[in-house]
Amino acid sequence: MSLPPFEVVVADHGTTVLRICRAMVGTDDADDAWAETFLAALAAYPRLEPNSNVRGWLATIAHRKAIDQIRKRNRAPLPVDRLPEVPGRCGEPAPRHDDLWTAVAALPTKQRGAVLYHYVAGLPYAEVGQLLDSSEAAARRAAADGMRALRSTVTRETS
Amino acid sequence: MTFEPDILTRLGQHNDExxxxxxxLHARLVEAASSEDLVDVAYRILDTPVGSLLLAATTVGVVRIAFDAQCHDAVLDDLARKVSPRxxxxxxxxxxxARQLDEYFSGRRHSFDLPLDLQLARGFRRLVLGRLTDLDYGSMASYAAVAAALGNPKAARAVGTACAANPVPVVVPCHRVVRSDGSAGGYVGGVEAKRALLALETANRL
Incomplete structure (x- = not known):
């Protein structure tokens, strides 16, 4: 197996990485984080092992870029207050899809990271733990806590 | 209580926005990557009278032109493997x-003035390509004649193989090489495309 053209990587994972960036740094700065993530990925791409988890690799880069961006912004790494409410037209509730992602963005940092990197990007807990500066077990717990919080959001939505 | 699969499904969905x-974002990436010299192979698709052509270039020049029949995705995979995955x-x-090809297909251009990167053709095949660029617009030569011009009259079959492997058809005019009996012979883009190119050139020859 050899590496597919980078264009295929962008097509396959571009929207997922954008989701991750938005949840990490907020909608306003997500484009910058996305562009820097893919530029860094393109530079390093020829050295990537074929058959790697490309989505997980991109998430790892996005995580670093998000931290850079948050540092640059020099404010607390919680983008919650920056995320706009997404009101539906004519007073209808917004699409459930956006509600879920708003809920992801609103999770505490570790839970959010654990959900994004494990459930969205497909990284094993050991690697999630490294990204989040915690143990594998702590990453697993944070992901479970995060999913429980999202589940209660969904339950509230549907009840 | 099976909310979790539902959440996972929704986390994996992409909305229209x-x-x-x-x-x-793609345009922005291409611009940034180009200014940092990170695009080793750039490509675009061009619509032409003989179908959509894939055009690919390195920083040296045009490295690959491919017809629909060659499957563009397979050609891009090949470029990623042989040139660079970037x-x-x-x-x-x-x-x-693209501009010169448009002019060619409208009959206004009879020769190409483009930097080429022939790294995908080596040895004898490279020599054949060099010889093909000497063939005038609207003219035809047999495989045997090209072989003879290269000083190897018995290599007609190898000339045919070199034409079939031409990485930059149309621009390097392997379509002007035909069988000794005057029939068109094979072509990378299919024999229909070959006949269309020869007809185009015959019609616009001065």
């Missing part, structure tokens, strides 16, 4: 090639 953002759809770098 994020797909729309991709156009803008392959991006970056149309601007192929503006000059």
């Amino acid at each position: 994020s797909l729309e953002s991709m156009g803008r 392959v991006l759809r970056a149309p601007a770098r192929l503006d000059l090639a």
Whole structure:
């Protein structure tokens, strides 16, 4: 197996990485984080092992870029207050899809990271733990806590 | 209580808005990558009278032209393997090639003036390509004649193989090489495309 053209990587994972960036740094700065993530990925791409988890690799880069961006912004790494409410037209509730992602963005940092990197990007807990500066077990717990919080959001939505 | 699969499904879904953002973000990536010399292979698709052509270029020049029949995705995979995996759809770098091909297909251009990167053709095949560029617009030569011109009259079959492996058809005119009996012979883009190119040139020859 050899590496597919980078264009295929962008097509396959571009929207997922954008989701991750938005949840990490907020909608306003997500484009910058996305562009820097893919530029860094393109530079390093020829050295990537074929058959790697490309989505997980991109998430790892996005995580670093998000931290850079948050540092640059020099404010607390919680983008919650920056995320706009997404009101539906004519007073209808917004699409459930956006509600879920708003809920992801609103999770505490570790839970959010654990959900994004494990459930969205497909990284094993050991690697999630490294990204989040915690143990594998702590990453697993944070992901479970995060999913429980999202589940209660969904339950509230549907009840 | 099976909410979790539902949540996972929804986390994996893409809405229309994020797909729309991709156009803008892709253009931004290409611009940044180009200014940092990170696009090793740029490509675009060009619509022509013989179907859509894939055009690909390195920083040296045009490295690959491919017909629909060759399967563009397979050709891009091949470029990623043989040249570099840093392959991006970056149309601007192929503006000059696209313009000259448009002029060629409208009959206004009889020869190409493009930088070429012939790294995908080596040895005897490379020699054949060099010989083909001497064939005039609207003219034809037999495989045997090209072999003879290369000083190896018995290599007609090898000339045919070299034509079939031409990485930059149309621009390097392997379509002007035909069988000794006057029939068209094979072509990378299919024999229909070959006949169309020969007819185009015959019609616009001075």
